[in-house]
Amino acid sequence: MKPLTFALRAAPPQRLDLSPLTPANLAGKPMSDIAGLELQTTRERVMAGDVFHIRMGEADTVVFEGGGERFDRVGAQLAAGTIMVEGGVGVEAGRAMRGGRLTIRGDAGAFAGSGMKGGVLEIAGSAGERLAGPLSGETIGMAGGLLIVRGDAGARAADRLRRGVVLIEGRAGAYAGSRMIAGTLAIGGEAGDLPGYLMGRGTILLGGGATLLSPTFGDCGEHDLVAARIIAEYVARESAALAERFRRRLRRLAGDLAALGKGEILLPTA
Amino acid sequence: MDGEFVCESTAWMTKRAVGGGNLLIMGATPEKTLAATEAAVEAMRAVPDVIMPFPGGIVRSGSKVGSKYKGASASTNDAYCPTLKGAVESALGPEIGSVLEIVIDGLTSAAVADAMRAGLAAIIALGPERGALRVGAGNYGGKLGRHHYRLKDLLP
Numbered sequence: 001m002k003p004l005t006f007a008l009r010a011a012p013p014q015r016l017d018l019s020p021l022t023p024a025n026l027a028g029k030p031m032s033d034i035a036g037l038e039l040q041t042t043r044e045r046v047m048a049g050d051v052f053h054i055r056m057g058e059a060d061t062v063v064f065e066g067g068g069e070r071f072d073r074v075g076a077q078l079a080a081g082t083i084m085v086e087g088g089v090g091v092e093a094g095r096a097m098r099g100g101r102l103t104i105r106g107d108a109g110a111f112a113g114s115g116m117k118g119g120v121l122e123i124a125g126s127a128g129e130r131l132a133g134p135l136s137g138e139t140i141g142m143a144g145g146l147l148i149v150r151g152d153a154g155a156r157a158a159d160r161l162r163r164g165v166v167l168i169e170g171r172a173g174a175y176a177g178s179r180m181i182a183g184t185l186a187i188g189g190e191a192g193d194l195p196g197y198l199m200g201r202g203t204i205l206l207g208g209g210a211t212l213l214s215p216t217f218g219d220c221g222e223h224d225l226v227a228a229r230i231i232a233e234y235v236a237r238e239s240a241a242l243a244e245r246f247r248r249r250l251r252r253l254a255g256d257l258a259a260l261g262k263g264e265i266l267l268p269t270a
Numbered sequence: 271m272d273g274e275f276v277c278e279s280t281a282w283m284t285k286r287a288v289g290g291g292n293l294l295i296m297g298a299t300p301e302k303t304l305a306a307t308e309a310a311v312e313a314m315r316a317v318p319d320v321i322m323p324f325p326g327g328i329v330r331s332g333s334k335v336g337s338k339y340k341g342a343s344a345s346t347n348d349a350y351c352p353t354l355k356g357a358v359e360s361a362l363g364p365e366i367g368s369v370l371e372i373v374i375d376g377l378t379s380a381a382v383a384d385a386m387r388a389g390l391a392a393i394i395a396l397g398p399e400r401g402a403l404r405v406g407a408g409n410y411g412g413k414l415g416r417h418h419y420r421l422k423d424l425l426p
Contacts, residue, residue: 218356221364224300225353254357261357 002057003084004034008066012051015041015090018064019073021048023081023100026059041072067106075102078119091128094121097145110154111135113147116164126151129173132166133159140181142166148238155192158185161202167239177204180263184231186242200260203231206267207245213265217255222269225250284377288417291374291382293389294332294350296366296404303368304328306401310372310389317388319381320374329371335410347371347408365403379417386419391426 004026016039026034035049048054052064060081064074067087074090075083078097085093088106092114099119104112107125113132131153132142141160148167155173158166161183168176171189180199187195190208197214205228228246236243248268255261293310297303311327314320322328337345348354349361350369362369372389376382386407393402407421408414 220353220356221367223353223367252353252356254354257357 001061002055003061003063003082004057004059005055005063005065006048006052007055008064008068008087009051009053011068012046012070014044014046015070015072016046016051017041017073018071019076019095021062021064022075022078022083023059023062024079026062028059031056067104069107069109072109074104075100075121078102088125093123094119094147097121107151108149112149113142113145113166115140116142116147117144120146120148122148122150124150126170127153127157127168129154129156130159131157131168132161132164133157142183146238152189153187157187158183158204161185165234167235167242169239169241171208176210177202179259180204186235186239186246188239188242188245196256196263196265198259199256199263201262203263204265205242205246205250206265207242209267213253214256214258216258217253217265218257220252220254220264222249222251225252225266228266286379287375287377288379288382288415289375290414291376291386291417291419292329292408293372293374293386293393294369294406294408295372295393295402296350296362296369296406297402298365298367300368302401303370306393306396307370307372309392309396309401313388313392314372314374314385317381317385319378320376320385322372322385323375324373327372329373332369332371332408334408335413350406361406371408382417383419383424386421387424387426390421390424394426 020037037048040046062083064085067085069090072090073092076095078100080100083102085104089108091109093108093112094102096115097119098117101120104123108123108127110128112127113121127149134141140162143162144164146165150169152170153168153172157172157176160179162181163183166185169188172187172191174192175197176191176195177185178197180202182202184203186205188207191210193212194214195210196204232243232246245268251267253265295307332347333344334347348358374385
């Protein structure tokens with residue numbers, strides 16, 4: 001089955017809103033309609049046909065050949081089907097997606113996976129700040145689904161996470177899992193300062209520790225946790241390296257005791 | 271569902287019976303703690319007039335008397351939860367990684383005391399290397415009932 005392909009002609013003259021280019025919105029449309037979809041974010045009009053050379057195919061799979069940090073809102077509101085980006089993307093990739101799979105072969109900007117409720121978002125490179133987090137004024141961040149970052153993540157990854165799993169194979173910036181409501185965040189490398197800042201519930205695994213742990217977490221000692229082994233089984237499907245860390249003996253820190261304090265940070269022992 | 275349901279149509283009642291005698295067995299790992307607890311249950315089963323009402327005689331999620339919620343008369347025995355050591359006022363030291371409980375119901379107070387004595391002897395015989403590091407009992411500030419069993423008096 002041939003995918004519907006958008007091959008980049010040249011770097012766009014302004015930031016683009018690529019949220020119209022989802023399988024659901026493209027299905028059944030002729031080439032001329034697709035080429036006429038407006039993508040501009042300024043008063044200068046930019047249509048899909050101006051930026052991309054379009055090769056028609058089954059809209060169930062959408063492929064972007066080439067990307068860039070001006071490609072905003074790729075896969076926003078995605079509900080089903082697959083979107084693949086052979087390159088990097090800008091802000092809000094996979095914003096509020098509900099299903100399907102979005103794969104980004106490069107880096108993603110800020111707010112990737114923001115408010116997602118389902119589906120799988122995989123970022124092969126690194127992600128910017130506030131991965132899976134809420135936009136200003138929103139009370140919850142990601143509320144379901146699976147988000148995988150193979151590289152590093154910026155500050156406040158999984159801010160206000162409500163449900164779902166966020167896996168970061170590399171390092172994370174400061175305040176990872178800040179204000180978490182529930183859900184699971186796993187970080188393979190070292191996290192920045194104060195992971196789990198003001199978290200209420202949920203689980204954060206710090207595979208490589210953190211540059212500074214908050215004194216408002218209580219040390220509960222080292223344990224062989226059955227729950228962690230169950231999580232490892234799930235995580236192993238996407239990341240063998242992270243699953244291995246969940247299978248080790250884990251030091252449990254309860255907190256954030258400055259907030260509700262029913263969350264936990266798990267630190268694998270050597 | 272297996273075909274028929276069989277039970278006593280009438281049962282006798284005694285007011286001398288005691289419910290809720292207990293031992294808290296504390297060990298370094300779940301494996302060692304379970305070994306000590308199973309040894310204790312086996313020894314206690316030889317004592318007449320008592321039952322250990324939980325599956326296998328062992329309580330995995332022990333409770334305490336009282337709760338912060340009005341509708342609940344019992345809640346998690348948080349002071350003895352190894353994974354909550356850093357979050358609550360814990361009764362456990364860093365060496366304890368697992369706690370199991372044995373609950374004993376007996377026809378008389380003496381039967382309950384005999385069972386606890388037999389259980390303690392089995393745990394002590396197994397020793398701290400293979401079994402438990404510490405044994406306690408839930409008293410809950412005397413709120414569990416009028417019968418009190420002091421472990422030091424029950425030592426073999």
